[in-house]
Structures are given as C-alpha cells and as structure tokens.
Amino acid sequence: MRERDLFSLDFPRIREILASFTQTPLGREKALALMPFPNREEAEKEFSRLERLKDTSYSLSGIEDIRGILIPLKEGMTLSPQSLLTIRTTIASLMELRKIPDDLGLNGLKNLLSQGEELAKKIGAVIDDFGEIKLDSSPLLRGKIERQRNLRNLLIKRLEGIRKENPELFWQEEVTIRNGRYCLPLKSSKKGIFPGIVHDLSESEKTLFFEPLPLIDLGNQLVRLEREIEEEKRRILSELTNEVVGKREILLSLLDFAAIIDLLQAKISFARAFRGTRPIFTDNNSLEIIGARHPLLLLKGEENKEVVPLDLKMVDKKVLVVSGPNAGGKTCLLKTVGLISLLSQCGIFPPADWVMIPFFDNIFTDIGESESIEESLSAFTAHLLNIKEILENSSDKRSLILLDEIGGSTSPEEGGALACALIEALKERDGITIVTTHLTLVKFFAYNHPEIMQGGMEFKGRPTYRFLPGLFGKSSALEIAALLQFPERILKRAESFREEKFVSFSSKIKELEKEIGEYQRLNQRLKEKEKEIEEKGSLLEKRWREWEKEEKRLRREMIREKEIFLKESREKLTKVLTEFRRLQEKTFPDKKIEKKLMTRSEELLTELRAEIEKDREKLRRDRREAKVGDWVRILRFEKEGEVLEIDGEWAKVLVGRLPIKVLRKELEVMEGEGKNLPNQLRIDRETLPPFSPILNIRGEEKVFALEKVERFLEDALFYGCKEVKLLHGKGEGILRKAIWELLGKDKRISGFREGRPEEGGSGVTIVELK
Structure with missing residues (x-):
C-alpha cells in the first residue's frame, strides 16, 4: 500500500495505539511497522492464532532488546559482565514462551528455548545477579583470589606492626591505598627517618602516604597477583562471549518469536478495548x-x-x-x-x-x-x-x-x-x-x-x-450555515439566489425520504416481530436448560451414592477378609481360597469403580470445557467459583476469596448460574475436609501406591501445600524407585529429595510443590 493511503486512513495513529498495548521494545517495533498481510490465507492464520490465545496471557516485560549487544558481536570480542547478565535475564524472561501452545505454528520454538536455556546456565555459572564475575568461576581464579586475600592480610598486618613499633612517626589512622599501593599515614615532619616511598600527599600537607621499604617487595607481589586475576577474568569472559557468538542466531530468533507473541497479545488487547469482531x-x-x-x-x-x-x-x-x-x-x-x-x-x-x-x-x-x-x-x-x-x-x-x-x-x-x-x-x-x-x-x-x-x-x-x-x-449548505449562526441577512440573500431548476430536485428528494421513512417503519415492525420470536425461543431454551440442570444433578447424586457404596463395600470386604484369615488360622490354612476370595472381591470393586467412571465420563461429555471467566462447580468438593487461569489440564478457580488449583476434568460449567447469585459462595480452609501433608504407603502394592500418590498430590495442590512427605519404607527400594520415576515426570513438582536422618532417611521422600 501507498504511504499516503495509510496516512489518509489514520493508520499511523492506529499503529501507535496498538504499540501502546505491547510489553517489549521488539513488539512495539513490530506494531509501529505493521502492514496488511499479502493474502487472505495469512490473515486467516493470524485470526486463528488470536482465537487460540484470547483466553491466555504471557508476561514478556522482562525481555530486553539485546540486539544491540548481539548484532555487532564478533569472535575475539569480550562482553562486559553487565552485558552478559542482561543476556541471561532476557533468556530467563524468554522462558515464558514455553507456555505457548504447540499448535500455534511457531516451528522450532521449544528447541530454540532449550538451547537458549543452556547458554543462560553457562552465564549464570560465571556471572552473579549483580553483574559481577563469581569468585569460583574457575579453579585458577579461586586459587588466585585466595592467595590475594592471604597476601593482603599479611601486608596489612606488617604495616600495622611497623606503625605500632614507631608511634611517633605515624598518625593513628588505618592503612590506606594510594595508586594501588598499601600505605601508612606518615607525619610530614618525620619524613626521611624511616626508609620507604611516598605515593601521595594530603591536602593539608601534614600527612604523607608512605610505603615502608621492607614491604615494597610484598606490595609488588600483590600488584602482580591482581594483574593475573584480571587476566583470568578476561579469559573467562572471552570464553563466555564466544559461547554467546555461537548462539547469536538462536537468540535473535527467540527475540523475533517473543515480538510475534507480544504483537498477538497487543492485538487481543486492542480488540477488547474497542470491542472488535472477527471478520x-x-x-x-x-x-x-x-x-x-x-x-x-x-x-x-x-x-x-x-x-x-x-x-x-x-x-x-x-x-x-x-x-x-x-x-x-x-x-x-x-x-x-x-x-x-x-x-x-x-x-x-x-x-x-x-x-x-x-x-x-x-x-x-x-x-x-x-x-x-x-x-x-x-x-x-x-x-x-x-x-x-x-x-x-x-x-x-x-x-x-x-x-x-x-x-x-x-x-x-x-x-x-x-x-x-x-x-x-x-x-x-x-x-x-x-x-x-x-x-x-x-x-x-x-x-x-x-x-x-x-x-x-x-x-x-x-x-x-x-x-x-x-x-x-x-448538501444543506444554508441549514449548516444557520446552525453556525451565520449572519441572517446573508442567509436570506443566498436563499433568493436559489435557481428554480433545483426545486424539482428537492421535491424528488423529499419523495424519496418519505419512501425511506415508510420502509424504516416497516423494518421496525419486522424487528419487533423478530424480538417476540427470540423471546419465545429464549423461554423454550431456558426450560430445556432447567431440565438439563436437573438431569445432571440427579446423575451427580447417583455417582455420589455409588461412591459411598464403593467405600462402604471396601470397608466391609476388608473386615470380612480379616475375619476369614483369623478363622483360617484356627482351622486349616488354604492360601488358594484366600487368594480366590481376594481376587473376586477386587473384581467386584473394579467393576463398580468402572461403572462410576463411566457415569463421570458421560457427565464430562455432556458439558463444555471450562474457560477463563466461567462460573464452575468443583465436583469432588461440591464447591463453586470463577475460573481465573487455564494451564493445560489444570485450572485455577477463585472460590470465595481463596484461589485453588484443580484438574479441569473436575470442573462443571454452571451455565447461567453463579454470577447472578446475590452473594457469591465463600470458603475458608477450615470448611474443607481435614488434610494431612503426610502419606503413608508402606507395604502397599506398587500399582495402588502410585494411584494413591497421584490423588494425594492433587489434594495437596488443592489445599495449597508447598511441601509434603511420602512414607514408603526402605525395603528393597522398589516402591521408592517407582515413586521417584513418577515424581520426575510430574510438572506440578518443583523438586523432591530423600529424607534427612531426622526425617526418616531413605524410607521417606520429601516433595516440593509449585
């Protein structure tokens, strides 16, 4: 398109408004350079992306424009620690892009993020959060810094010794540094008494900053060591810079991906601000x-x-x-x-x-x-x-x-x-x-x-x-002039100048306006009739929803009753089996009968569990997926609230004033309910069933133990626990290994470890939750 056409349509101003919704300098740059897509397919693809992202939000504000660091970079150049820190923090912010759905069409993004993360770890091993080189960046640097510390302490100790031995020569001030040399404050009147070198003079000229001759060699050693430390630091920075050079194209690609996501989010914000619709x-x-x-x-x-x-x-x-x-x-x-x-x-x-x-x-x-x-x-x-x-x-x-x-x-x-x-x-x-x-x-x-x-x-x-x-x-020129309070004398004269030939045209216009008025009245009647039909349709739809709601309530009630029956049956079977074993011990032991009885019991319970799950699945199929802003019921706890976030198979729901994390499959959307209630449901931790952050699965079969761990972790997240304890016992370590494999794949977990001796040692696993 021509620039003049964009300007005529106020598009530069629209770009500025769009840019105001961006989070990063790169996204702003893309917004200000926005142009139409070359074809319909590209535009449709963009709208599909916007539809995909409209209920999500990504924090990109920590991403800095590091192109000024990366583009001029060449082999042999050395970046400053501060520049390397900026690169590392930007990569850390870029990790937000991991949340981007795979079906968005950003091919290769996840692979690039992995490579970027490797570089960030290497930088983090060398540069601290203040932009300084870590003292343990290399064994050589650590050793030299340790020698420097010892040598400095020795030098200061000897300087203090000389001052104490000659109190009449020196002021009672601390050792100071002048021109990179450690000095004592010598009284000007005592110059020449003690051999050494004067490095500086105070403003009052009463004090000479003096390095004693016996310690000059020690001072020289310290200066040489400091130079060696700086050389080692330069070597470390040079190696790290070469790593950045090797990953430059990867970082530039990640910045471009971030700018794309930033622009997409800005477009979504623009649409919300101006109530846009998909064309x-x-x-x-x-x-x-x-x-x-x-x-x-x-x-x-x-x-x-x-x-x-x-x-x-x-x-x-x-x-x-x-x-x-x-x-x-x-x-x-x-x-x-x-x-x-x-x-x-x-x-x-x-x-x-x-x-x-x-x-x-x-x-x-x-x-x-x-x-x-x-x-x-x-x-x-x-x-x-x-x-x-x-x-x-x-x-x-x-x-x-x-x-x-x-x-x-x-x-x-x-x-x-x-x-x-x-x-x-x-x-x-x-x-x-x-x-x-x-x-x-x-x-x-x-x-x-x-x-x-x-x-x-x-x-x-x-x-x-x-x-x-x-x-x-x-055109109504005379009427507009009258509205602007033009002089009446001129308006009357203008009216007299109107030619007769325009009278017929004006009458034609009035005829057309009359016809249009009739058309508009007819159109209004049609709209009223359409509204009446819509109201009747809404009433029928409302009654249908009420029937659906009642049907779902009855189905949930049936599932609850079956769950209660399942729980009671399990307890009764456990008691029967315990009594059976006790009687066998008194009469004649027969393991085959016991095993057969247990197998049949488990089969019956499994059939009942499957039937309950089938009922739940039917209930899930009949309801739509929850999205941000929906009012939902949490099936397991019979609590209601508003969906705040959606993250894969998990959702964050605000129940009263308490945000809780639950599986999306546990949610039922309350169509037309919840938000219209006079008072939203309130919930406190005290109203929930009691929960212990310790799970004892010692002696459990592996399959049942893992199932219990899964359920336990879900409950722990729901109750907001940050750390829980799994008691699995030591034994041969089979159960512990299976649990660790499960924990290693669970994205809800930030880390886990073996218990310390006072916590139970290898028979216990401590789990940290996100």
Whole structure:
C-alpha cells in the first residue's frame, strides 16, 4: 500500500495505539511497522492464532532488546559482565514462551528455548545477579583470589606492626591505598627517618602516604597477583562471549518469536478495548458492515456526543455514491470502511458488530486536501494526478477505492461530468468503489444506473451522522450555515439566489425520504416481530436448560451414592477378609481360597469403580470445557467459583476469596448460574475436609501406591501445600524407585529429595510443590 493511503486512513495513529498495548521494545517495533498481510490465507492464520490465545496471557516485560549487544558481536570480542547478565535475564524472561501452545505454528520454538536455556546456565555459572564475575568461576581464579586475600592480610598486618613499633612517626589512622599501593599515614615532619616511598600527599600537607621499604617487595607481589586475576577474568569472559557468538542466531530468533507473541497479545488487547469482531472474508464483491465504529472517534469520546455506528451493506453493487450535508459524516464513512478493511487485512479484529468483506489486493484513497505548494499544483490538479495513479494501479486487481468529494475543486458542470465518467470506468473493475459528492449531476447519474448504489447522510435540522441507503442526501449548505449562526441577512440573500431548476430536485428528494421513512417503519415492525420470536425461543431454551440442570444433578447424586457404596463395600470386604484369615488360622490354612476370595472381591470393586467412571465420563461429555471467566462447580468438593487461569489440564478457580488449583476434568460449567447469585459462595480452609501433608504407603502394592500418590498430590495442590512427605519404607527400594520415576515426570513438582536422618532417611521422600 501507498504511504499516503495509510496516512489518509489514520493508520499511523492506529499503529501507535496498538504499540501502546505491547510489553517489549521488539513488539512495539513490530506494531509501529505493521502492514496488511499479502493474502487472505495469512490473515486467516493470524485470526486463528488470536482465537487460540484470547483466553491466555504471557508476561514478556522482562525481555530486553539485546540486539544491540548481539548484532555487532564478533569472535575475539569480550562482553562486559553487565552485558552478559542482561543476556541471561532476557533468556530467563524468554522462558515464558514455553507456555505457548504447540499448535500455534511457531516451528522450532521449544528447541530454540532449550538451547537458549543452556547458554543462560553457562552465564549464570560465571556471572552473579549483580553483574559481577563469581569468585569460583574457575579453579585458577579461586586459587588466585585466595592467595590475594592471604597476601593482603599479611601486608596489612606488617604495616600495622611497623606503625605500632614507631608511634611517633605515624598518625593513628588505618592503612590506606594510594595508586594501588598499601600505605601508612606518615607525619610530614618525620619524613626521611624511616626508609620507604611516598605515593601521595594530603591536602593539608601534614600527612604523607608512605610505603615502608621492607614491604615494597610484598606490595609488588600483590600488584602482580591482581594483574593475573584480571587476566583470568578476561579469559573467562572471552570464553563466555564466544559461547554467546555461537548462539547469536538462536537468540535473535527467540527475540523475533517473543515480538510475534507480544504483537498477538497487543492485538487481543486492542480488540477488547474497542470491542472488535472477527471478520469474514468473502470470495465476491459483497460487503456488509454492521455497527462499525472508528477507533479514533471512540478514543476522542466527546462528552454528550455518542459515536454513531455505521451500518453498510453492498450486494451485487460495485460502486456506492454517498451524498449529504457538509460535516454530516461522509468523509468519516469513507475512513471507517477503509480502516475496517485495513485492520481486517492486518489480522486485527475491527471494531464492529459484524464484518463481511472481500480481501482486497490494494486500498486506494483520495481523501482530504491534496494541494501541493512545493510542486505548484492546485487542489484540483493534485486530486486528478492521484486519481490517475489509482486508475493505472487498480486495473487488474481487486481494489477498494475511496474518493472524497469526487469532481470537486472546479466548476460543478465540468467536475460533475468528469466524476460520472470516472464512476462509469470504475464500476467495470474488480473491487469496490465508494465516492462522496455534493454534485447534482453525479447524484442523478447514480440514480439512473441500477448497478450503482446511492445513499445519503441523514439530516434532521442538524446532521445525525446516520447513513441511509437509497437516500439522496442534500448538501444543506444554508441549514449548516444557520446552525453556525451565520449572519441572517446573508442567509436570506443566498436563499433568493436559489435557481428554480433545483426545486424539482428537492421535491424528488423529499419523495424519496418519505419512501425511506415508510420502509424504516416497516423494518421496525419486522424487528419487533423478530424480538417476540427470540423471546419465545429464549423461554423454550431456558426450560430445556432447567431440565438439563436437573438431569445432571440427579446423575451427580447417583455417582455420589455409588461412591459411598464403593467405600462402604471396601470397608466391609476388608473386615470380612480379616475375619476369614483369623478363622483360617484356627482351622486349616488354604492360601488358594484366600487368594480366590481376594481376587473376586477386587473384581467386584473394579467393576463398580468402572461403572462410576463411566457415569463421570458421560457427565464430562455432556458439558463444555471450562474457560477463563466461567462460573464452575468443583465436583469432588461440591464447591463453586470463577475460573481465573487455564494451564493445560489444570485450572485455577477463585472460590470465595481463596484461589485453588484443580484438574479441569473436575470442573462443571454452571451455565447461567453463579454470577447472578446475590452473594457469591465463600470458603475458608477450615470448611474443607481435614488434610494431612503426610502419606503413608508402606507395604502397599506398587500399582495402588502410585494411584494413591497421584490423588494425594492433587489434594495437596488443592489445599495449597508447598511441601509434603511420602512414607514408603526402605525395603528393597522398589516402591521408592517407582515413586521417584513418577515424581520426575510430574510438572506440578518443583523438586523432591530423600529424607534427612531426622526425617526418616531413605524410607521417606520429601516433595516440593509449585
């Protein structure tokens, strides 16, 4: 697109608004350089990404623009510790991208993040959080620093000894450093008494900073050692810099991915701020825009002045001629249609209730004053040259052409004739053309051509800014002048100059306005009838939902009763088996009978568990997946709350004032419930069933033990525990190994370890939860 067309449609300002929603310098840069996608497929892919991410949020504010560090970097260069720290912290912030769904189409992202993380670990092993080289970065550096510390302490000790032995020569001040040498404060009057070197003089000249001769060799050793330490640090930084050079392209790619995600999130925020909707791209020249609002008018938000939405529908019409009063909204209509199209093709939800438009190869405009003083062009000449360029570049492409005041800036007769010829040529081309005009000739030309649509901006004593299809809009110049309190004498004289030939035209307009009024009344009756049908449909839908709700309640009640029966059956079977073993010991032991009885018992319990799970699965299938903002019921605890976050198979739910983490499959969406209640459900930790952070699974079979651990961890997360204890015993270590394998794969766990001797040693595992 031409820059002048982007400027005419206020797109640079839209870019700035979009950039204000970004979190990173790179995302802002992309927003300010935003251009339309080259084809419909790319735009559709962008909208799919936005739909995928609209309920998520990623924190990217810690990502700095490190391209200034990376791009100039070459082999042999050495980065400062502070630059390396900036790279490390940026990589750490980039790890937020791990949460990005795999189906977003960012190929290779996870692999790049792994390589970036390796580099961050290497930097972290050398550079601390303050941008300083760690003392243990290498064994050689650690050894030299230790020698430096010992040598410095020895030197200071000997200096203090000399001062104590000669108190009359030195001031009672601490050892100080001058020009890199350790010195004593020597009284100026005592100069020459003790052999040594003076390195500096105080401002009062009463003190000489003096290095005793016997300690000069020790001082030289310290200086040499400090140089060796600096050389080792430079070597370490050089090696680390080479690592960065090797990963430069990876880091640049990650920065680009971050900018893409940042821009996507900014587009989502833009859509929320301006109530955008996903557009539908058509294969023909049909255009339908309902409730469109220009973002800049929404931002302006003048008091007592509501933004009038635009409704425009063009079917089987390639040209629209818009007329109407001055300052009545004709130019705003052009800009709104152009901007809605431009935003759609940039992958931004346009601010409207409904948008169905073609995907244009180009958008051309001739809007506003085009007079060029530098090139000595009149307004008319500048407009003509621009339109000529549009004609030359739109002949073989589907274009949206927006021409403001076509045929203006010259005599109405000649300007009107030229405008009619232009419209006639443009209606033969692929695409859509919308023009505005005050010229009578152009209005009649549009009226006499069925393939040209005409419409006007409504005027009821003053502009209403509403577009009315099929209406001839009067310019209403005298009425506008009266509204602006123009001198009455001049207005009356202007009225007398009106030619008789315009009377018939005005009466024609009034006839059309009368017909349109009748059409609008009929349309209003149809809308009322449609509303009545919708209300009846809503009532039927409400009754259906109530039936569904009751059916689900009964099904949940049935599941609860089966669970209670399962629990009671397990307890009874346990008692029966215990009694059976006791009787066997007294009579005759028969392991086969005992095993057969246990197997059959487990089979019965398994069948009942499967039946319960089948009921639960049916309940899950009948309900939709919970999303952020939904009011849900937590099935296991029969508590209700609002979904705050969704993270894979987990969800964070606010129950009262308590945020809790649960599996998504444990949630049931409460359609039309919850938020409409007068008081939201409140919950405290004390109202929940008691929970112990210790699980004893000693002597359990591996399969049952692992199942218990899984359930225990879910409960621990629900109750907000940060650390729990698993008692599995020592034995042969089989159960411990199986549990550690399970914990190693669990993303909910930040770490685990063997218990310390006082905690139970190897028979205990301590688990830390995220």
